[in-house]
Amino acid sequence: MDRIPSFSKNHDTLTQGLHESMQMQGVTTWDLRFKRPNAGDYITPAALHTIEHLLATTLRNSDEKEDVIYFGPMGCRTGFYLLTVNLDRQQVKALVKDSIDAALELREVPGSKREECGNYLEHDLAGAIEELKAYSGILDRDK
Numbered sequence: 001m002d003r004i005p006s007f008s009k010n011h012d013t014l015t016q017g018l019h020e021s022m023q024m025q026g027v028t029t030w031d032l033r034f035k036r037p038n039a040g041d042y043i044t045p046a047a048l049h050t051i052e053h054l055l056a057t058t059l060r061n062s063d064e065k066e067d068v069i070y071f072g073p074m075g076c077r078t079g080f081y082l083l084t085v086n087l088d089r090q091q092v093k094a095l096v097k098d099s100i101d102a103a104l105e106l107r108e109v110p111g112s113k114r115e116e117c118g119n120y121l122e123h124d125l126a127g128a129i130e131e132l133k134a135y136s137g138i139l140d141r142d143k
Helices: 045-059 089-105 127-140
Strands: 019-023 027-033 067-073 079-084
Touching: 019 089, 019 127, 027 089, 045 067, 045 079, 045 089, 045 127, 079 089, 089 127
Parallel strands: none
Antiparallel strands: 019 027, 027 079, 067 079
16 A cells, blocks of 8 residues: 555654645645654643644634635644645644634533534543643744
């Protein structure tokens, strides 16, 4: 089998921040790298799940919602993938920052009721807020 593009990157050299991962058929995949890979510091499963709910909601309620194709976690628990169309790096960075700011205003996890979520008991709002604040600081330093 062919090696997929994300496995072809040297994860020992990936840094925290916002990275364009690839473009395919007009869709850009963005690597929202919260944690340095293989460093022993990972997002907990409950916080990862909560961040997914928070940012999926705020991204899909943004002015750019028509350009957001997908948002979801990396299995390695070091970050998330955001798939977009028609947005450049600066627009995506602003979108992510604004979406984090909106998520930090939420006092409950959207879509976290039993009938709305397949793992509704595994959420950590406090942990998600901590991770989002840390990543927002990374974006502030990221050029």
